[in-house]
Amino acid sequence: MPLPPDGTHGTHGAHGTHGSLRSTAPLAGGADGPRSLRPLLDIVLEALEAGAAARGGPIPAGGPRDVGHRVRSAAEPLIPEAGAGSETALRELVRVFAESAADPADPLCAAHLHCPPLAVAAAADLAASALNPSMDSWDQAPGASTLEDLVARGLATEIFPAGHAPDALVTTGGTESNQMALLLARERAAAGAAGAAGSADGDHGPVRVVCGANAHHSIIRGAWLLGLPEPLVLPTPAGILSPTELDRALGELRGPVLAVATAGTSDAGEIDPLPQLADVCTAHSARFHVDAAYGFPLLFSTTLRPQLDGLARADSVTADLHKLGWQPVAAGLLAVPDRAALAPLGHRADYLNPADDTEAGIPDLLGRSLRTTRRPDVLKIAVTLRALGRTGIAVLVEHACAAAQRLADLVEDHPGFDLYERPTLSTVLFRPAGADDERVASVRRHLMTEGRAVLGRARATDHRDGVDKLWFKATVLNPHTRPTDLEILLGVVEGSTAA
Numbered sequence: 001m002p003l004p005p006d007g008t009h010g011t012h013g014a015h016g017t018h019g020s021l022r023s024t025a026p027l028a029g030g031a032d033g034p035r036s037l038r039p040l041l042d043i044v045l046e047a048l049e050a051g052a053a054a055r056g057g058p059i060p061a062g063g064p065r066d067v068g069h070r071v072r073s074a075a076e077p078l079i080p081e082a083g084a085g086s087e088t089a090l091r092e093l094v095r096v097f098a099e100s101a102a103d104p105a106d107p108l109c110a111a112h113l114h115c116p117p118l119a120v121a122a123a124a125d126l127a128a129s130a131l132n133p134s135m136d137s138w139d140q141a142p143g144a145s146t147l148e149d150l151v152a153r154g155l156a157t158e159i160f161p162a163g164h165a166p167d168a169l170v171t172t173g174g175t176e177s178n179q180m181a182l183l184l185a186r187e188r189a190a191a192g193a194a195g196a197a198g199s200a201d202g203d204h205g206p207v208r209v210v211c212g213a214n215a216h217h218s219i220i221r222g223a224w225l226l227g228l229p230e231p232l233v234l235p236t237p238a239g240i241l242s243p244t245e246l247d248r249a250l251g252e253l254r255g256p257v258l259a260v261a262t263a264g265t266s267d268a269g270e271i272d273p274l275p276q277l278a279d280v281c282t283a284h285s286a287r288f289h290v291d292a293a294y295g296f297p298l299l300f301s302t303t304l305r306p307q308l309d310g311l312a313r314a315d316s317v318t319a320d321l322h323k324l325g326w327q328p329v330a331a332g333l334l335a336v337p338d339r340a341a342l343a344p345l346g347h348r349a350d351y352l353n354p355a356d357d358t359e360a361g362i363p364d365l366l367g368r369s370l371r372t373t374r375r376p377d378v379l380k381i382a383v384t385l386r387a388l389g390r391t392g393i394a395v396l397v398e399h400a401c402a403a404a405q406r407l408a409d410l411v412e413d414h415p416g417f418d419l420y421e422r423p424t425l426s427t428v429l430f431r432p433a434g435a436d437d438e439r440v441a442s443v444r445r446h447l448m449t450e451g452r453a454v455l456g457r458a459r460a461t462d463h464r465d466g467v468d469k470l471w472f473k474a475t476v477l478n479p480h481t482r483p484t485d486l487e488i489l490l491g492v493v494e495g496s497t498a499a
Contacts, residue, residue: 028130037130043090051098058109059102061451067100102454107478107485108492111456113266113294115477117328124383125328128376135170135374137352138363144376145363151378151385156335158299159292159317163337168319169345169368170377171332174293177318179222180334180345180370181289182209182258184316186226187344188287189256204256207287208232210249211260212241214270216291219260237461239268239421243276250284257286263308264294264324267458267473268420269404269427271295274310288313293320293332295425301394304401307424316341321381324397324426324477331377342367396479400426404476407486416494420460420471429458429471432497437470443496444472453492 026036060067074096083089103109105116117125133141135148148170156166171177189207209231211219223231232253234245241261250257259281261272274290281288290311296319298304299311311317314337321331336342346367348355353364366372385393404426411419411430420429431440440457447453456473472493478485 029132033130040086040090041126043087044094047091047094048098051095051101052103054095054099055101055103055451057451058106059448059451059454060100061449063449071096071100105478107481108453108489110474110476110478110489111454113323113475113477115323115326117322118326118384120387121327121380121384124380128379131376133376135368135376136365136372138365141365141376144379145365147382148368148376148378149363151382152333154385155319155333155381156337159296159319159335160312160337162312165339166335166337167339167342168333168335169342170374171334171369172330172371173322173332174216174291174318174320175218175221176370177293177320177332177334178216178218178260178289178291179225181260181316181318182207182219182222182226182228183370184336184341184344185209185256185258185287185289186228188341191344192256207256207258208253209258209260210234210246210253210286212236212262212272214239214241214265214267214272215260215262216266216293219291239265239270239460241272241277243273243280246277247280247283250280250286257284259286259288261288261290261314263290263292263296263311264425266294267427268429268460269294269423269425269475271307271424274308274313276310278310278313282313287315289316289318290314291318293318294323296320297324297393297397298425300390301397304394304397312337321384324400325381325384325393326396326477326479327380327384330375331381345370399479400476400481403478403481403483403486404428404474406483407474407476407490410486410490414490414494416497417490418462418464421463426476428474428476429460430474431469431471432493435497439497440470440472443493446499447492447496450496452496453489455493 027033028037060070074092104114133144135141135144138145152168152170153166156168157163160166169180171180185207189205193204206229208229209219209223211231212234214236215233220231220233223229232249234241234249236242246259250259259277261274261277263271263274278288292308292311295308296317298308317335319333319335321327321333322329325331349366353366358364388396401423404423407428408419408423411417411428416433417430418433432443444455444457447455456475458471458473459468460471461467462469474489
């Protein structure tokens with residue numbers, strides 16, 4: 001059916017008349033996009049403000065039942081016969097979305113590696129959404145592909161300053177990055193096995209992953225997804241992977257091995273002894289991957305950077321800037337010291353990267369990810385790097401880590417709490433003195449249900465008595481956190497514990 005001359009569609013609207021698509025469904029891009037977005041953004045900002053005021057704290061009170069009821073009341077009917085209009089839909093749903101959110105910008109929302117995004121990064125992400133480049137072929141993302149190349153190689157060089165040709169893949173976060181690292185190790189082992197076919201060398205086969213019990217769950221899950229042998233998980237009673245334990249394990253294994261270390265564990269924010277682990281891997285000719293999803297931004301700080309000594313000796317590194325990098329989700333990376341290591345990801349789809357286009361100089365994006373359609377997540381990262389610079393980012397990282405040290409001071413000075421240990425990054429584990437695990441779990445749930453504070457939980461061995469215990473986990477990621485905020489957080493926990 002041909003379009004009417006005025007651009008309206010041929011179907012009848014709710015009142016039996018032709019509706020103008022330009023007026024009822026304006027686009028975010030194009031010459032008219034900014035004009036269409038501007039009044040809607042005002043509504044969104046007002047709704048965000050109203051929702052935050054209605055919430056009145058770090059998380060909505062009432063628990064899943066009350067929050068679910070509130071959201072359903074605002075969202076239903078989900079697909080009405082006649083639309084409510086853009087302004088009404090935005091005002092009502094964004095408001096309830098904000099009112100029902102756990103807000104990581106609130107200093108009392110400190111449960112997870114869930115950061116409050118910088119305003120400049122969120123604003124940049126709006127531009128990415130409005131233009132909607134798809135990072136699977138150059139003709140869908142001409143400028144974005146160049147920007148991704150600059151950001152990926154630039155951040156990879158931060159990790160591997162002496163690399164042959166450092167490069168990085170943009171991922172959805174630590175889980176995807178770790179899985180990609182395992183995939184690259186699997187393909188390298190497979191290539192080695194193919195090259196050794198027919199020889200008497202029996203040391204080739206599927207790659208075996210070795211990690212500590214402190215490793216992120218995505219390592220175990222990634223091995224399962226890729227059909228690899230079950231990883232060898234080494235005990236980490238001190239919270240970090242022991243080089244002696246790794247040396248013993250690698251000495252008993254045959255065939256290709258990928259050893260995985262962590263620079264910023266999810267539970268306690270601890271960093272494995274990277275230089276010593278790298279030495280062990282070199283001695284046993286094992287591949288070495290470091291999951292630095294949490295700790296990577298320490299590289300921007302001259303005072304904190306030494307904690308990542310040995311990182312550059314890895315064969316691959318996971319980084320994630322939607323943790324200690326203050327980016328909206330998603331902002332992950334997998335970095336390698338030589339882009340040749342990424343060759344196994346090459347894939348051909350004639351409608352996206354035909355050989356003649358590639359030969360003619362059109363960039364091939366399909367080998368940059370296992371995903372096809374991808375958002376231009378590099379824009380917000382690039383804007384943040386340009387806006388703050390190395391020094392500005394370092395200030396934020398150092399402030400978050402210093403705030404965690406201050407919280408640890410408060411816990412140590414309080415007779416009613418036990419501190420697990422001094423924080424390495426910005427995570428603090430503590431518990432009420434003399435409480436059992438059931439009490440710790442119930443207090444955490446009570447604070448969350450009341451909407452007063454959001455704390456995580458972690459299980460770790462108490463170094464004082466050697467007993468495995470449940471701890472409150474406070475992950476300090478808000479760079480604006482003040483000492484008084486930390487005092488309030490501890491006071492809220494103390495009051496709930498005594499109740």
